[in-house]
Amino acid sequence: MTSSHDSSAAPSLPGGAARRVSALLPPFPWDRLEPYKAIAAAHADGLVDLSVGTPVDPVPQLVQDALAAAADSPGYPTVWGTTALKDALVGWVEGRLGARGMTHRNVLPVVGSKELVALLPWQLGLGPGDRVAFPRLAYPTYEVGARLARAEYVVYDDPTELDPEGLRLLWLNSPSNPTGRVLGVDELRRIVGWARQHGVLVVSDECYLELGWEAEPVSVLHPDVCGGSVEGLIAVHSLSKRSNLAGYRSAFAAGDPEILGELLEIRKHSGFMVPAPVQAATVAALGDSAHVAEQRQRYAARRDALRAALVASGFRIEHSEASLYLWATRDEPCWDTIADLAKHGILVAPGEFYGSAGADFVRVAFTATDERVGAAVARLGG
Numbered sequence: 001m002t003s004s005h006d007s008s009a010a011p012s013l014p015g016g017a018a019r020r021v022s023a024l025l026p027p028f029p030w031d032r033l034e035p036y037k038a039i040a041a042a043h044a045d046g047l048v049d050l051s052v053g054t055p056v057d058p059v060p061q062l063v064q065d066a067l068a069a070a071a072d073s074p075g076y077p078t079v080w081g082t083t084a085l086k087d088a089l090v091g092w093v094e095g096r097l098g099a100r101g102m103t104h105r106n107v108l109p110v111v112g113s114k115e116l117v118a119l120l121p122w123q124l125g126l127g128p129g130d131r132v133a134f135p136r137l138a139y140p141t142y143e144v145g146a147r148l149a150r151a152e153y154v155v156y157d158d159p160t161e162l163d164p165e166g167l168r169l170l171w172l173n174s175p176s177n178p179t180g181r182v183l184g185v186d187e188l189r190r191i192v193g194w195a196r197q198h199g200v201l202v203v204s205d206e207c208y209l210e211l212g213w214e215a216e217p218v219s220v221l222h223p224d225v226c227g228g229s230v231e232g233l234i235a236v237h238s239l240s241k242r243s244n245l246a247g248y249r250s251a252f253a254a255g256d257p258e259i260l261g262e263l264l265e266i267r268k269h270s271g272f273m274v275p276a277p278v279q280a281a282t283v284a285a286l287g288d289s290a291h292v293a294e295q296r297q298r299y300a301a302r303r304d305a306l307r308a309a310l311v312a313s314g315f316r317i318e319h320s321e322a323s324l325y326l327w328a329t330r331d332e333p334c335w336d337t338i339a340d341l342a343k344h345g346i347l348v349a350p351g352e353f354y355g356s357a358g359a360d361f362v363r364v365a366f367t368a369t370d371e372r373v374g375a376a377v378a379r380l381g382g
Contacts, residue, residue: 043345053365055244060291070280077276097219105257112249121149134171164198175208175322178363182215207238214321302366309380
């Protein structure tokens with residue numbers, strides 16, 4: 001499946017000064033869920049929202065303290081980040097991901113990972129005639145990024161089966177959103193080798209890497225995958241899930257210094273700066289593993305409870321070996337499942353949001369509070 005977009009079809013803004021960029025984009029998917037959310041919210045015991053997957057647990061106290069201590073930051077922050085932040089990023093990439101030989105040139109802070117995903121094709125200079133590839137079931141923003149750059153996009157089951165002609169950017173996503181599938185070392189190594197052979201940049205979205213349950217996710221930057229060289233490779237990481245910092249918009253890219261250097265120059269001109277207090281909070285979060293282990297325990301318990309309840313009520317769970325979601329189906333159209341669960345006050349995400357291959361699935365987040373997860377379990381069993 002390949003698509004290209006004719007910008008001439010976009011209507012003009014008043015005065016004809018510009019074209020509506022929004023005309024390049026599909027309808028915002030979450031708007032379609034609003035009627036079902038209203039039905040679910042009318043439940044006597046209230047809404048159990050398992051759709052978006054936003055963190056609900058407290059921001060770790062040491063992170064809050066670091067943010068508050070840096071609150072008096074009247075000057076502009078830098079796009080490339082403080083020395084303390086770059087040291088923390090390099091230390092985490094080497095210590096947690098196993099990458100070797102990292103320097104400050106191998107890391108770049110970004111204002112949440114979604115903005116990077118959406119703007120990366122444009123920031124790389126891609127446009128008409130260039131192709132961007134992403135998994136058949138995938139985070140919708142990969143497609144949005146290609147559309148905004150007016151590039152073509154193609155979906156894959158196995159990227160090494162793609163025609164490499166014109167392919168400039170290959171998105172990997174492990175652990176996957178929405179399926180929770182994890183790509184193993186051998187599979188990643190094979191893909192990286194193929195991409196390098198054809199001169200294709202690999203960008204690996206690894207935001208759920210610390211949330212493996214039945215598999216141990218590995219980074220594309222690990223020497224077993226990349227052979228000790230990060231050339232042509234970028235890994236994207238976020239603190240939204242592992243540290244409950246979705247509201248802070250703290251993320252970073254790591255890998256090929258030539259690519260990151262080019263992005264840095266573009267982002268300097270564009271003013272993409274992580275706020276100074278958030279930089280300080282990020283240093284604190286990356287320097288502490290105890291809060292990550294504590295949050296994992298919360299999610300593990302919620303995952304176990306929801307998985308058992310879903311299976312007992314007739315769902316089948318596929319993949320879901322990592323991430324914050326259960327990829328579930330009753331072998332019926334996803335909107336039928338959405339409508340039925342909404343009657344029980346439970347809201348989940350339709351698999352169709354992530355590609356037509358998800359039309360019979362729903363994505364169930366286990367990011368709600370223990371009390372709300374308990375309510376969902378009780379209703380599924382009722």
